Amino acid sequence: MSATAPTSPSSRSGPVEPAGPPDSPDATTTAAAAVEVRGVSRRFASRSGDVVALSDVDLTVRAGEFVSLIGPSGCGKSTLLRLIADLDRPTGGELTVFGRPPHVARQNHDFGIAFQQAGLLPWRSVRANVELPLELHGTGRAARRARATELLGLVGLADFADHRPDQLSGGMQQRVAIARALAESPSLLLMDEPFGALDEMTREHVQTELLRLRAESGAAVVFVTHSIPEAVYLSDRVVVMSARPGQVREIVPVALGSAGDRTDGLREDDQFFDRVRAVREALHGTDGATGVGRGVDQR
Amino acid sequence: MRAARRWREVVAPVLLGVVALLAWQATVVGLELRPFVVPSPTAIGEQLADHAAVIAAASWSTARNAFWGLLIGVAVALLAAAVSAAVRVVDEMSAPLVAATAVVPIVALAPVLYTMFGANAQTARIVVAAIVSFVPVYVNTLRGLRTVTPVHRDLMRVYAATRRQTTRVVTLPGALPFFFSGLRVAASVAVISALVAEYFGGPVDGLGKAITSAVSSSNYPLAWAYVAGAVVIGLVFFCATLALERGVLHRGNLRQRP
Ligand SMILES: Nc1ncnc2c1ncn2[C@@H]1O[C@H](COP(=O)(O)OP(=O)(O)O)[C@@H](O)[C@H]1O
Ligand SMILES: [Mg+2]
Numbered sequence: 288m289s290a291t292a293p294t295s296p297s298s299r300s301g302p303v304e305p306a307g308p309p310d311s312p313d314a315t316t317t318a319a320a321a322v323e324v325r326g327v328s329r330r331f332a333s334r335s336g337d338v339v340a341l342s343d344v345d346l347t348v349r350a351g352e353f354v355s356l357i358g359p360s361g362c363g364k365s366t367l368l369r370l371i372a373d374l375d376r377p378t379g380g381e382l383t384v385f386g387r388p389p390h391v392a393r394q395n396h397d398f399g400i401a402f403q404q405a406g407l408l409p410w411r412s413v414r415a416n417v418e419l420p421l422e423l424h425g426t427g428r429a430a431r432r433a434r435a436t437e438l439l440g441l442v443g444l445a446d447f448a449d450h451r452p453d454q455l456s457g458g459m460q461q462r463v464a465i466a467r468a469l470a471e472s473p474s475l476l477l478m479d480e481p482f483g484a485l486d487e488m489t490r491e492h493v494q495t496e497l498l499r500l501r502a503e504s505g506a507a508v509v510f511v512t513h514s515i516p517e518a519v520y521l522s523d524r525v526v527v528m529s530a531r532p533g534q535v536r537e538i539v540p541v542a543l544g545s546a547g548d549r550t551d552g553l554r555e556d557d558q559f560f561d562r563v564r565a566v567r568e569a570l571h572g573t574d575g576a577t578g579v580g581r582g583v584d585q586r
Numbered sequence: 587m588r589a590a591r592r593w594r595e596v597v598a599p600v601l602l603g604v605v606a607l608l609a610w611q612a613t614v615v616g617l618e619l620r621p622f623v624v625p626s627p628t629a630i631g632e633q634l635a636d637h638a639a640v641i642a643a644a645s646w647s648t649a650r651n652a653f654w655g656l657l658i659g660v661a662v663a664l665l666a667a668a669v670s671a672a673v674r675v676v677d678e679m680s681a682p683l684v685a686a687t688a689v690v691p692i693v694a695l696a697p698v699l700y701t702m703f704g705a706n707a708q709t710a711r712i713v714v715a716a717i718v719s720f721v722p723v724y725v726n727t728l729r730g731l732r733t734v735t736p737v738h739r740d741l742m743r744v745y746a747a748t749r750r751q752t753t754r755v756v757t758l759p760g761a762l763p764f765f766f767s768g769l770r771v772a773a774s775v776a777v778i779s780a781l782v783a784e785y786f787g788g789p790v791d792g793l794g795k796a797i798t799s800a801v802s803s804s805n806y807p808l809a810w811a812y813v814a815g816a817v818v819i820g821l822v823f824f825c826a827t828l829a830l831e832r833g834v835l836h837r838g839n840l841r842q843r844p
Contacts (some may be wrong), residue, residue: 374740393746400744406737410759419755423745 319386321475321507322348322371327380329366329533340366342532343380350385350474353501353508355518355525357566363533364511368479371509372400384475396424398475399468399506403483405460407452407467414439414448417466424471438466441500458489465497472504479511491551494520498549515570519543519562520554527569537569625807633811640796645815647791651708652780652823655715656772662716663723663772664765670724671731671757688721693779696786711783711792718779719772723765730764731757766831773823781816793819 324346331338341363348354356364369375370382373389384392392398399420407416415422417435426434439445442462444455452460461481468476482490494517501508512518518525522541529536541562543553553559607627613619614626621629634641670677692714699710734756742752784794793816800809 372740372744374743393744396746398744400741402737402740404737406735406741408738408756408759410762420745423747423751423755 319350319383320347321350321352321385322346322509323383323386324367324371325381327367327370327377327382329363329370329375330378339532341370341377342534344533344535346526346535346538348475348507348509351505351507353510353521353523355510355512355522356528357512357515357518357525357570358528358533358536359530359570360513361533362528362530364528365479366533368477368509368511372398372477392475396420396471397473398477399471399473400477401461401464401468401479401481403480405452405457405464407460407463409452411452412448413444413450413452413455413463416452416463417470419467420470434470435466438469439463441503442466442496456489458485458493461485462493462496465493465500469500469504469506472506474506476501476504476506476508478508480513481510482517483513490517491554495549495551497521502545502548515563515566516554516559519559519566520549525562525566525569527566539566539569621806622804625810629807630810630814633805633808634814637808637811641811641815644791644793644796644812645819647708648777648781648784648793648816649819649822651711651783651792652715652776652819655712655780656719656776656823658712659716659719659772659776660723660769663720663768664727666720667724667727667731670728677728684721684724687717688725692717693782693786696783696788699783700787705787706789708789710788711780714783715776715780719776722771722775723768726768726771727761727765730761733764734760763835766827766835769827769831770824773827774820777816777820777823 324344327341327344328339329341331340344363344367346354346367356367358364366375370377371384371389373393382389385397387395387397407413408419411419414432414435417438418431421431421434436445436448439448442465444459444462444466447455447459452463455463461484465481468478482493485493498521508521510518510521512521519541525539525541526535527537527539528534539562543549543556543558543562610624611627614624619626666680670680695717696710696714699713703709703713738756738760742756747755781792781794784792785798789795790799793812797809797812797816800806800812
């Protein structure tokens, strides 16, 4: 497979290809799905009446698959991610992560997480931030150090290991946060608009970097974004959500070849624009009705 | 760059001080002000030189009370803040008491405390300094312990960190800058309150006592010389806490918060 040209959709059947039909039989027979969401609802009680953040959501993310959640702001993307991460509990339905309840998966350190805010500890060096999960889970000093060095090299920040986070730019901080999320080589990575605060140039750079890192680790990714091109560029499938109540409106297969093989050249490709249009239409309704996609970044 | 900063931080304030002293001297001499209005810097300087030993002894006595008061106040404040942060009920129960302590002028309690602990002991002064330094340290430290950013809280939960780990890794380092801003305030008020408490009774040593007796014998330049001693103690306390703060926060790579 060429590294520059996007592979054709037919290469989906290749052995290393994680993308495929969402209901392919081996998803259930060979290994547990990375994430299994069944009829999940989340209702928030508030003084001015209940808010239904999620209503009857079904979603399966297979092991090694890159899935983006996109939709107007307030449609429950973050809520869904927090449910998967066991930072919140559903009011209805059921979730599993690698076949286990989310709290068990969390205790088991099955997933890494990154938020829009890098959330680095300002009093620790960059290296010590990357080492944090390893330190908390009892990895020895030497092994921690080696792993942090390796990861910082991968995200191109080897020279900044002993800097403090506030000496780094926003993009660099976010790369440290990603390195930290990957520290324990999780088989699932949860990301909530991690590049939302970055400028366009930096953003495209870290997107490609993320794809490369992810291809090496083979982790499944659930990626929240409000940028259509970002979702298309990164994902095997794009889950388009609608608001009030938050529901899955449509799942768009991207099928631009293995996400790990994608490069910046893809952004100029006709197929890429084709998928961008497909996602945009899914967001706005097929007749191109406006209004539904408000709050979604068209960049 | 470095030289320019040194100039701004050291030379400029010293220069300003010298100019102010000269202006002061010129005003007193030029307007022929009487010493009870305000004595000239040279007159005060003379007294400082003549009575250096007594002034130092009085300053030492006040400083010692302020120091022990500060130490006890800070220790109790840290303990109380830790308990309040851990047990919500304690915080809620003690909030009115802390608020009362913050608004009631504790030095006004000095006469009562002198009767309680005996007028010949320094205890009442130390207790006043301790109570007064307790408040800012307690309030700030508790706020610091409560201020954990949501993203850090989420992160520690995802890592399935134990309560102890979260405290060590996130809560305590985050609270340190808050503690130090409380400590800085406490250091100043400890000196002031230890000194002012002397006005209300107790043993005859200390700067407060010395100032009142100098004024009552109409030796105004000497009274001002004692005031200069108080300024020096205040500065020493302030600089010591600042140095401690810089040392600790720098060593632990802790960022200073405003
Ligand atoms: N903790 C909460 N309490 C009350 N309402 C919430 C809470 N979290 C989210 N919501 C509501 O749920 C809806 C979905 O929020 P969110 O998942 O953050 O949306 P998104 O990430 O897609 O922008 C919004 O209407 C929001 O106001
Ligand atoms: Mg969100």
